[in-house]
Amino acid sequence: xxxxxxxxxxxxxxxxxxxxxxxxxxxxxxxxxxxxxxxxxxxxxxxxxxxxxxxxxxxxxxxxxxxxxxxxxxxxxxxxxxxxxxxxxxxxxxxxxxxxxxxxxxxxxxxxxxxxxxxxxxxxxxxxxxxxxxx
Numbered sequence: 001x002x003x004x005x006x007x008x009x010x011x012x013x014x015x016x017x018x019x020x021x022x023x024x025x026x027x028x029x030x031x032x033x034x035x036x037x038x039x040x041x042x043x044x045x046x047x048x049x050x051x052x053x054x055x056x057x058x059x060x061x062x063x064x065x066x067x068x069x070x071x072x073x074x075x076x077x078x079x080x081x082x083x084x085x086x087x088x089x090x091x092x093x094x095x096x097x098x099x100x101x102x103x104x105x106x107x108x109x110x111x112x113x114x115x116x117x118x119x120x121x122x123x124x125x126x127x128x129x130x131x132x133x134x135x
Contacts, residue, residue: 060087060094061128062113066104070113084116096124 062083063071070077077083087094097117101110114125 061098064101064105066102068109080112080116088120097122100128
């Protein structure tokens with residue numbers, strides 16, 4: 001009796017077509033389900049602070065008006081580079097940098113001022129609220 005030699009087993013084939021279909025379906029699902037930065041139909045007014053820390057009035061107060069103009073105490077700054085150049089040699093004198101921003105100031109202007117202060121290694125930054133009484 002003659003025995004047949006077993007054939008060599010072929011390695012299993014990986015079928016990619018169903019996987020590609022699943023990836024495309026997931027891609028389409030996430031594209032449809034994603035919401036890209038909706039524009040708000042209303043304005044957001046941030047609440048007042050219920051707690052605050054009192055700081056002694058010191059030098060190095062940054063004032064930013066609604067138009068984005070800045071000054072440090074009575075020294076006007078033409079841009080953020082000038083602010084950074086002004087703060088850099090005085091960094092050892094500054095314990096806390098106080099930021100007085102108009103309520104209509106763009107958020108980006110305040111963040112840019114903070115980033116420049118952080119860039120020159122000023123770690124203590126405080127925001128000044130209105131002088132209204134907190135109840």
